[in-house]
Amino acid sequence: MLSKGLIKLVNSLKHKKYRQQHGLFVAEGHKMIGDLIKIGSPIKTIISAQNINMNGAFEFVQCKSGELDKISSLKTSQDMIALVKIPEYQYKEEAILDKLSLALDSVQDPGNMGTIIRIANWFGINNILCSFDCVDIYNPKVVQASMGALMKVKVHYLDLCKTIEQLAKNTGYEIYGTFMETDSIYELELLPRGLIVMGSEGHGISTKIEKLITKKIAIPSFAAEFGGAESLNVAVATGIIVSEFARQKQELRN
Amino acid sequence: MLSKGLIKLVNSLKHKKYRQQHGLFVAEGHKMIGDLIKIGSPIKTIISAQNINMNGAFEFVQCKSGELDKISSLKTSQDMIALVKIPEYQYKEEAILDKLSLALDSVQDPGNMGTIIRIANWFGINNILCSFDCVDIYNPKVVQASMGALMKVKVHYLDLCKTIEQLAKNTGYEIYGTFMETDSIYELELLPRGLIVMGSEGHGISTKIEKLITKKIAIPSFAAEFGGAESLNVAVATGIIVSEFARQKQELRN
Numbered sequence: 471m472l473s474k475g476l477i478k479l480v481n482s483l484k485h486k487k488y489r490q491q492h493g494l495f496v497a498e499g500h501k502m503i504g505d506l507i508k509i510g511s512p513i514k515t516i517i518s519a520q521n522i523n524m525n526g527a528f529e530f531v532q533c534k535s536g537e538l539d540k541i542s543s544l545k546t547s548q549d550m551i552a553l554v555k556i557p558e559y560q561y562k563e564e565a566i567l568d569k570l571s572l573a574l575d576s577v578q579d580p581g582n583m584g585t586i587i588r589i590a591n592w593f594g595i596n597n598i599l600c601s602f603d604c605v606d607i608y609n610p611k612v613v614q615a616s617m618g619a620l621m622k623v624k625v626h627y628l629d630l631c632k633t634i635e636q637l638a639k640n641t642g643y644e645i646y647g648t649f650m651e652t653d654s655i656y657e658l659e660l661l662p663r664g665l666i667v668m669g670s671e672g673h674g675i676s677t678k679i680e681k682l683i684t685k686k687i688a689i690p691s692f693a694a695e696f697g698g699a700e701s702l703n704v705a706v707a708t709g710i711i712v713s714e715f716a717r718q719k720q721e722l723r724n
Numbered sequence: 725m726l727s728k729g730l731i732k733l734v735n736s737l738k739h740k741k742y743r744q745q746h747g748l749f750v751a752e753g754h755k756m757i758g759d760l761i762k763i764g765s766p767i768k769t770i771i772s773a774q775n776i777n778m779n780g781a782f783e784f785v786q787c788k789s790g791e792l793d794k795i796s797s798l799k800t801s802q803d804m805i806a807l808v809k810i811p812e813y814q815y816k817e818e819a820i821l822d823k824l825s826l827a828l829d830s831v832q833d834p835g836n837m838g839t840i841i842r843i844a845n846w847f848g849i850n851n852i853l854c855s856f857d858c859v860d861i862y863n864p865k866v867v868q869a870s871m872g873a874l875m876k877v878k879v880h881y882l883d884l885c886k887t888i889e890q891l892a893k894n895t896g897y898e899i900y901g902t903f904m905e906t907d908s909i910y911e912l913e914l915l916p917r918g919l920i921v922m923g924s925e926g927h928g929i930s931t932k933i934e935k936l937i938t939k940k941i942a943i944p945s946f947a948a949e950f951g952g953a954e955s956l957n958v959a960v961a962t963g964i965i966v967s968e969f970a971r972q973k974q975e976l977r978n
Contacts, residue, residue: 706843
């Protein structure tokens with residue numbers, strides 16, 4: 471049976487303030503938790519109604535059937551909940567030099583954030599720079615959408631404007647910004663060294679960040695013939711753009 | 725004030741059976757509904773607490789403030805709800821000849837389905853073939869995620885296996901199937917005439933459909949150096965693949 475203290479702790483972790491205070495976040499479901507263990511994530515506690523057979527240096531708490539409903543963040547609670555230690559790392563300019571990185575300006579939808587972290591992981595992008603108003607990556611919905619990729623990619627919350635300014639000044643980095651209508655990614659030369667800035671779906675890249683963009687890029691639309699298309703989902707747009715950078719990098723090598 | 729009959733009708737439309745029976749689906753929010761009107765969607769009724777100023781041949785029902793909560797499908801109800809007539813169209817093999825189309829095998833997540841419809845619209849793909857167990861596109865979550873694109877793209881629910889078999893036999897169409905590890909889309913020649921099959925995130929393309937694939941394709945992963953990546957979200961994968969088809973088509977033309 472779950473203690474009142476544990477129930478209170480797990481429920482408090484639905485809020486960013488308490489996640490930061492305890493240095494913990496929640497992951498749910500044996501698939502997700504198994505993946506986290508496989509990649510060596512620092513797990514503190516696993517809670518499940520079934521006696522589990524998983525190796526690792528964590529505390530196991532067996533609860534009663536149905537008790538997970540009291541602490542789950544999901545509509546349909548899974549078979550297992552883990553408390554995972556939030557990894558600590560800091561943004562260092564040196565770490566992103568000569569690499570391609572992503573910057574997110576006010577991306578607030580948790581599903582999109584999780585999906586973008588998966589994209590970064592897939593394409594070997596190690597660092598994502600986020601404006602302070604982006605959704606917290608340890609939000610339960612981001613955790614579920616990121617499928618474990620959030621332990622492999624470093625996501626930094628920082629003053630995005632100031633960071634980009636310094637980066638451009640110190641390194642001569644190309645700052646790519648994604649807009650609706652401008653030069654096509656298929657026709658531009660995209661270098662495997664730089665920063666790709668993605669804006670929010672509702673408002674795009676903010677005016678003060680737009681001023682720092684050194685190369686504007688767009689995904690061309692082919693929809694004109696039947697009434698035009700409004701927009702692409704921001705995670706899909708990120709995937710398409712990052713893929714085109716990867717393709718051009720590979721073409722350069724060959 | 726809303727009549728009991730109207731409350732009952734709108735709430736019944738949360739279920740596929742009643743959507744089909746009434747030939748109606750629900751869209752929420754002035755942004756979405758404005759877009760639907762702009763593209764000439766057949767709107768039957770608009771319900772709002774505010775007196776609205778929109779032109780069109782539809783019935784307007786003014787409700788009391790807060791009443792939309794009783795009928796909304798969203799967690800936070802919007803300012804406006806519309807009942808929209810489900811467009812009627814049929815799958816015709818002739819209509820997809822010499823074009824690129826998408827096929828979805830058991831894509832059940834509503835957010836992914838809506839996002840894929842937006843991708844199709846953006847890249848000028850007019851037809852999506854869906855297996856019967858794909859999520860219904862008039863499900864409220866698909867409607868919201870598709871952002872109006874579902875009125876511009878034709879989505880056909882059919883026996884996917886049989887349809888692909890006939891298509892291949894009658895037309896010599898290339899049937900592209902997306903898999904985790906096989907030849908890279910960056911290196912294959914992708915023709916602007918054919919069918920791209922996407923499987924579900926959990927299970928990929930089903931065995932019986934896999935047998936009909938004439939060309940297997942994959943998005944290469946660049947994550948190997950830090951522990952590998954599990955997978956990409958199916959909507960993101962669709963976006964990346966369709967974008968590469970579009971790029972190669974444009975390259976051919978130039």
